[in-house]
Amino acid sequence: QVQLQESGPGLVKPSETLSLTCTVSGGSIGNGGAYWSWIRQHPGKGLEWIGYIYYTGSTYYNPSLSSPVTISIDTPQNQFSLQVNSVTAADTAVYYCARWDFSSTTFDFWGPGTLVTVSS
Amino acid sequence: DIQMTQSPSSLSASVGDRVTITCRASQGIRNDLGWYQQKAGKAPKRLIYAASSLHSEVPSRFSGSASGTEFTLSISSLQPEDFATYYCLQYNDYPLTFGGGTKVEIK
Numbered sequence: 001q002v003q004l005q006e007s008g009p010g011l012v013k014p015s016e017t018l019s020l021t022c023t024v025s026g027g028s029i030g031n032g033g034a035y036w037s038w039i040r041q042h043p044g045k046g047l048e049w050i051g052y053i054y055y056t057g058s059t060y061y062n063p064s065l066s067s068p069v070t071i072s073i074d075t076p077q078n079q080f081s082l083q084v085n086s087v088t089a090a091d092t093a094v095y096y097c098a099r100w101d102f103s104s105t106t107f108d109f110w111g112p113g114t115l116v117t118v119s120s
Numbered sequence: 121d122i123q124m125t126q127s128p129s130s131l132s133a134s135v136g137d138r139v140t141i142t143c144r145a146s147q148g149i150r151n152d153l154g155w156y157q158q159k160a161g162k163a164p165k166r167l168i169y170a171a172s173s174l175h176s177e178v179p180s181r182f183s184g185s186a187s188g189t190e191f192t193l194s195i196s197s198l199q200p201e202d203f204a205t206y207y208c209l210q211y212n213d214y215p216l217t218f219g220g221g222t223k224v225e226i227k
Contacts, residue, residue, distance in 0.1 A: 047156075047164065047207055049216040062215035064121055096163055105170060105211060106154050110163035 002027040004097050004111035011117050012091075018084040018116055022097030023077075030055045030075040035100040037107065038071060038082045040093040048093075052100055053080055066090050087118045122146050122210050126219030132227040137198045141222045143208035145189040152212035155184055155193045158221075159204045167206075168193065198224070 008020035022036070029036055037052035051061035053071045061069060067087055073080040084091055094115050098107040123146035133139050143153065151171035156164040167178050171186040181196045195202055203226055208219040 046221045047158075047209075047218040049209075049218070060214055064215060098163075104166075104175070105152070106166045106175070107156070107164070107209075108166055108175075110165075113163055 002099060002109045004099065004109055006095060006097050006111045006114040008114060008116070010115060011119065012087055013120050014088055014118055015086055018082070018087050018091060018118070020082045020095055020097075020114065020116070021079050022081070022111060023079050024099075025078070028075075029073065029078050029080065033102050035060075035102075036071075036073065036080045037098045037100050038069075039096045039098055039107070041096070041113070042090075042093045050082065050095075089118050092116065092118045121215055122149060122213055122217050124208055124210055124217050124219040126208055126222055128222060129220060130223040130225060132225045133198050134227045135198055135200055137227075139195040139198055139202075139224060141193045141206055141208075141224075143191045143193075143219045145191070145210055145212075148189055149210045149212035151186050152210060153184075153186070153191050154209045154211065155182075156207045156209060157202075157204045158207065164207065195224075 003025045005023050012018045035052035038050040040048050053059045053073050068085045070083045094113040096113045098110040101108045125144045153171045155168040158164040166175050168184040172184040183194045185192045205221045205223045207221050
């Protein structure tokens with residue numbers, strides 16, 4: 001059973017960089033067959049896809065996001081990461097990491113989510 | 121971006137009721153649509169992919185259908201554990217986009 005767990009600071013100051021890591025267990029992110037994804041949910045709101053990365057390093061991002069983002073992958077550590085630059089209050093959200101499985105075309109495994117608040 | 125318009129945004133229903141939720145895509149997405157269930161404070165869970173295919177762990181009271189750009193999630197007989205928020209997701213084109221959600225509450 002694949003498990004994902006987000007980690008990172010819960011509070012970030014405006015204009016700084018938000019950095020989160022997702023640690024994957026129960027399966028190797030280097031095996032292919034999946035995209036490793038970040039999704040966020042503003043308080044009391046719906047879900048927003050941020051982007052995802054393949055084990056080769058290929059990335060797809062949502063161009064509609066208000067702040068620039070970067071997703072990176074560390075296959076030896078079985079982790080992938082999210083950076084959101086120059087954050088504003090609009091980046092306050094619960095951030096989820098999730099696996100997009102090619103064969104079922106679905107987000108099949110999710111982390112529990114981590115709340116990141118942008119505030120001075 | 122492909123816009124997914126989900127309706128209603130909320131509904132009240134009783135245990136045993138049949139419930140229907142709709143998502144309309146702003147353009148054709150073939151059947152590249154999934155449905156997810158989210159309970160308060162938890163991550164979403166998958167229900168349906170390819171518009172009408174049920175994941176193996178999902179009870180058969182859930183079903184999905186498609187007609188052009190309109191997609192429907194139905195729950196044939198609402199159970200207490202089904203009270204949650206439901207989201208559609210289109211994966212036909214980037215960026216992936218979710219519907220706004222439908223909160224199913226107890227009447």
